[in-house]
Amino acid sequence: MKILFAIILFAPMVAIAQYSYINDVFGHEVxxxxxxxxxxxxxxxxxxxxxxxxxxxxLFKNAYRYEPFEDIYVQKRPxxxxxxxxxxxxxxxxxxxxxAGMGGDFPAGHTNVSPTDYERTPLKITQFLEDHLERYVxxxxxxxxxxxxxxxxxxxDLKKIHKEVLELGLKGKAAANFAIEVMKNRFHWKEYGxxxxxxxxxTRISTSYGLTQxxxxxxxxxxxxxxxxxxxxxxxxxxxxxxxxxxxxxxxEVNYLFPRYVDxxxxxxxxxxxxxxxxxxxxWSGGFEKLWSDAFQQHNPGEKDYGKKVLSLSQKYxxx
Amino acid sequence: xxxxxxxxxWIVAGLLTFVALALSQDRGWRLYRNSNLGIEFRYRNxxxxxxxxxxxxxQYNWKETAxxxxxxxxxxxxxxxxxxxxxxxxxxxxxxxxxxxxxxxLVVVPKSTKRNANTGAIVIYFTCSSFRDIASGEGFSLLxxxxxxxxxxxxxxxxxxxxxxxHNSWTLxxxxxxxxxxxxxDGKHWxxxxxxxxxxxHDESGYAGLQNFYASFLVCNISAxxxxxxxxxxxxxxxxxxxxxxxxxxxxxxxxxPPPSR
Numbered sequence: 001m002k003i004l005f006a007i008i009l010f011a012p013m014v015a016i017a018q019y020s021y022i023n024d025v026f027g028h029e030v031x032x033x034x035x036x037x038x039x040x041x042x043x044x045x046x047x048x049x050x051x052x053x054x055x056x057x058x059l060f061k062n063a064y065r066y067e068p069f070e071d072i073y074v075q076k077r078p079x080x081x082x083x084x085x086x087x088x089x090x091x092x093x094x095x096x097x098x099x100a101g102m103g104g105d106f107p108a109g110h111t112n113v114s115p116t117d118y119e120r121t122p123l124k125i126t127q128f129l130e131d132h133l134e135r136y137v138x139x140x141x142x143x144x145x146x147x148x149x150x151x152x153x154x155x156x157d158l159k160k161i162h163k164e165v166l167e168l169g170l171k172g173k174a175a176a177n178f179a180i181e182v183m184k185n186r187f188h189w190k191e192y193g194x195x196x197x198x199x200x201x202x203t204r205i206s207t208s209y210g211l212t213q214x215x216x217x218x219x220x221x222x223x224x225x226x227x228x229x230x231x232x233x234x235x236x237x238x239x240x241x242x243x244x245x246x247x248x249x250x251x252x253e254v255n256y257l258f259p260r261y262v263d264x265x266x267x268x269x270x271x272x273x274x275x276x277x278x279x280x281x282x283x284w285s286g287g288f289e290k291l292w293s294d295a296f297q298q299h300n301p302g303e304k305d306y307g308k309k310v311l312s313l314s315q316k317y318x319x320x
Numbered sequence: 321x322x323x324x325x326x327x328x329x330w331i332v333a334g335l336l337t338f339v340a341l342a343l344s345q346d347r348g349w350r351l352y353r354n355s356n357l358g359i360e361f362r363y364r365n366x367x368x369x370x371x372x373x374x375x376x377x378x379q380y381n382w383k384e385t386a387x388x389x390x391x392x393x394x395x396x397x398x399x400x401x402x403x404x405x406x407x408x409x410x411x412x413x414x415x416x417x418x419x420x421x422x423x424x425x426l427v428v429v430p431k432s433t434k435r436n437a438n439t440g441a442i443v444i445y446f447t448c449s450s451f452r453d454i455a456s457g458e459g460f461s462l463l464x465x466x467x468x469x470x471x472x473x474x475x476x477x478x479x480x481x482x483x484x485x486x487h488n489s490w491t492l493x494x495x496x497x498x499x500x501x502x503x504x505x506d507g508k509h510w511x512x513x514x515x516x517x518x519x520x521x522h523d524e525s526g527y528a529g530l531q532n533f534y535a536s537f538l539v540c541n542i543s544a545x546x547x548x549x550x551x552x553x554x555x556x557x558x559x560x561x562x563x564x565x566x567x568x569x570x571x572x573x574x575x576x577x578p579p580p581s582r
Contacts, residue, residue, distance in 0.1 A: 056522065069530070070518060145528070145531050145556065208527070213520075218498075300520045302494070302495075302531070303521075303555070
């Protein structure tokens with residue numbers, strides 16, 4: 001009985017307190033609640049919503065995630081390449097991976113990165129998938145996740161191999177893992193054609209970073225519109241793609257990410273108001289929660305109820 | 321000699337046609353046409369998952385369902401039903417003012433869908449909002465000179481940005497501001513947009529990568545201040561029960577009674 005009483009009494013406190021302190025990308029313990037409350041207070045965003053969003057995106061890890069199939073899509077399209085990989089005269093932008101190297105220095109001291117350290121040597125996409133295909137497979141549905149024009153064939157092959165593996169007697173997770181290993185071997189032998197064999201994996205550019213998983217592509221194509229000159233001169237780009245001193249991995253640093261993140265969220269909030277000149281100070285038609293839910297939904301439009309899920313998660317992190 | 325020359329020219333023409341066809345296949349472009357709606361578009365990505373049979377195959381029987389209060393009927397294939405919902409629309413969608421149908425939202429779902437499941441193959445609602453506002457609510461935006469993507473494109477690729485503006489280029493928004501070009505659908509009575517892009521997929525450990533996201537909507541102006549909107553969203557992981565082409569086939573069966581005065 002005493003144990004039950006203790007659980008009922010203390011469980012909510014544990015839930016509120018969780019992830020108040022995290023280890024940042026440098027491996028230092030930081031008070032995340034303090035940082036969130038500062039940015040939330042400066043910009044009128046409920047702090048628990050920011051925390052709920054981080055919970056939804058990364059479970060409070062300093063994550064980076066390269067997108068190989070999006071990378072192929074970009075590299076095959078001159079328009080997209082002009083946005084992220086080359087200058088007007090055709091010369092390469094910083095941080096483009098080539099045979100010669102990784103396109104520039106990595107930030108110093110990033111030791112706490114999830115799920116593994118950054119890729120630090122040039123790899124062709126086929127080599128990357130030989131090492132990490134499992135990150136892009138949903139085992140329960142046996143689906144390779146990514147642009148279907150590139151993943152459809154891979155999913156078909158994975159299912160075919162899985163069927164053969166089941167006939168050999170392997171079951172469940174073991175069968176799925178074995179099938180993935182066979183697929184990796186196919187990438188080793190370069191069986192999937194030019195898309196994979198010719199392009200270098202742009203593991204720095206076609207990637208999302210940080211607690212809220214901002215895409216580098218978003219950072220180089222967005223401008224500060226809502227936070228004025230609070231953090232940087234108004235209307236500056238979030239990141240200047242031509243600046244060789246600003247590696248994409250900076251987005252994994254909390255104090256670099258947050259000004260950009262809060263500005264982007266306020267842009268979305270304004271859009272959910274119907275794009276008025278400024279976000280109304282009072283009388284939000286539609287309701288406070290609905291408008292914020294719509295704003296978060298814009299972060300990930302295809303996922304049903306994404307915004308509602310963020311708001312629901314944020315209830316776990318109400319300030320105490 | 322002349323027949324041989326003709327034969328040679330035929331062979332050359334045939335070869336050129338073959339090469340042109342092969343190249344177009346390589347580029348992955350297809351043409352979709354729905355003569356009932358009067359729409360057609362070229363696409364790279366259509367949700368045409370081959371594991372699902374199209375509802376136009378003979379195994380499906382179609383049944384007409386009339387909705388007298390809303391003055392229209394729709395035909396649905398075996399296994400689908402209409403679920404009525406209360407309006408729960410985005411704030412930028414304004415319901416038809418002073419209209420009894422303004423708060424109506426219907427969802428076409430597979431019959432197996434659980435009562436409270438928040439999924440729908442096709443969502444039908446009524447609004448007096450403009451086409452642009454409806455598009456915005458559905459995740460599409462029109463590139464303009466203040467658009468962040470175009471602003472950047474101006475800096476790096478003025479020719480392409482100029483093209484986009486000149487063609488009133490619509491885009492479908494994906495995850496975190498990703499855009500892909502959308503197709504404008506200009507049918508007999510319906511206008512709309514469709515597109516495919518990528519959005520995030522989440523598992524128990526958070527963001528787990530980009531997946532395909534398909535969206536389309538069709539708008540029919542049914543009176544001076546009211547539009548009927550039919551919308552379709554699907555992702556690679558959710559694998560909605562309906563294919564995108566099924567969406568157009570079902571919308572094409574909608575009959576208004578009386579017909580709207582256009």
